[in-house]
Amino acid sequence: MGLLDGKKALITGARKGIGRGIALTLANEGADVGVNDIVDDETSQRAVELIEKRGVKGSFHAGDVSTVAGINAVIDSFLEEHGQIDILVNNAIFPDQSRPLFDTDEAYWDRMMDLSLKGYFFGSQRAAKEMISQGSGGSIVCLSSVHSYVAIEEWTAYGTAKAGLKRMVKGFAIDLKGHNINANCIAPGAISNVLPSEDDDDVIDGAPHDPSRFTDRLPAAKGGLPSDIANAVLYLTSELGQYVNGETILVDGGMIATKVMDN
Numbered sequence: 630m631g632l633l634d635g636k637k638a639l640i641t642g643a644r645k646g647i648g649r650g651i652a653l654t655l656a657n658e659g660a661d662v663g664v665n666d667i668v669d670d671e672t673s674q675r676a677v678e679l680i681e682k683r684g685v686k687g688s689f690h691a692g693d694v695s696t697v698a699g700i701n702a703v704i705d706s707f708l709e710e711h712g713q714i715d716i717l718v719n720n721a722i723f724p725d726q727s728r729p730l731f732d733t734d735e736a737y738w739d740r741m742m743d744l745s746l747k748g749y750f751f752g753s754q755r756a757a758k759e760m761i762s763q764g765s766g767g768s769i770v771c772l773s774s775v776h777s778y779v780a781i782e783e784w785t786a787y788g789t790a791k792a793g794l795k796r797m798v799k800g801f802a803i804d805l806k807g808h809n810i811n812a813n814c815i816a817p818g819a820i821s822n823v824l825p826s827e828d829d830d831d832v833i834d835g836a837p838h839d840p841s842r843f844t845d846r847l848p849a850a851k852g853g854l855p856s857d858i859a860n861a862v863l864y865l866t867s868e869l870g871q872y873v874n875g876e877t878i879l880v881d882g883g884m885i886a887t888k889v890m891d892n
């Protein structure tokens with residue numbers, strides 16, 4: 630018996646990295662899992678194959694979740710396939726996440742906020758609506774970041790969006806009271822998001838970061854892995870974490886504690 634038997638979970642931006650790790654972890658615990666990504670390629674299809682290898686239903690839902698129409702189309706497609714939605718994990722991000730302050734123009738700002746705030750908000754709103762009409766509760770998780778706690782040069786737009794999510798889940802927690810839906814963030818530290826090697830890809834994690842990057846400045850003395858984040862998602866989306874609501878859990882190997890102590 631798994632912790633999520635019979636649950637239906639949609640993960641955005643999940644063909645690789647942390648999202649893929651979350652998808653496989655929830656599948657390991659018995660959830661049927663829909664993978665969304667803006668990129669539909671062999672890697673995307675392989676993620677679905679690996680979900681199905683775990684004896685649950687997997688599906689792929691291509692689409693850009695940075696627009697309201699896009700996230701709604703993805704959720705429509707997921708519902709067509711799975712009939713209901715119990716878990717939404719807002720995880721998608723584009724690669725160029727840092728930008729010098731004076732190079733941050735309106736187009737970049739809008740791109741960041743559209744994906745990381747607008748898409749996460751309207752996806753959560755739509756999923757909550759479905760969860761309420763289904764009447765069996767549910768869980769919403771948003772991927773925030775250590776950048777929502779501390780300022781690191783050239784990460785202001787990203788950090789601002791990720792900080793907004795921490796307030797956003799509090800709003801969902803309050804506004805969804807009585808519906809047995811919890812909404813939380815996870816704030817990862819430095820997590821390796823590379824794919825596992827092709828000859829042994831039925832695993833959650835790819836290669837870790839070089840630990841020498843962290844030994845002197847991080848209590849964990851190593852970088853994190855998708856499984857570190859996926860286990861926190863499992864906690865929040867299963868019975869284990871149902872009393873946690875409107876909260877942000879740091880999963881950072883002690884990074885923020887270190888930053889505070891440095892000052």
Ligand SMILES: NC(=O)c1ccc[n+]([C@@H]2O[C@H](COP(=O)([O-])OP(=O)(O)OC[C@H]3O[C@@H](n4cnc5c(N)ncnc54)[C@H](O)[C@@H]3O)[C@@H](O)[C@H]2O)c1
Binds near residue numbers: 642647648665693
């Ligand atoms: N990796 C880290 O160290 C780290 C640290 C803190 C927070 N995070 C957060 O965790 C989440 C996952 O990060 P990751 O490093 O695994 O990312 P990643 O780059 O490995 O994967 C992100 C996926 O999102 C997809 N994507 C991009 N734009 C999209 C769109 N508009 N619609 C749908 N899919 C889209 C990409 O194609 C990609 O497959 C992000 O929200 C990120 O901000 C990551």
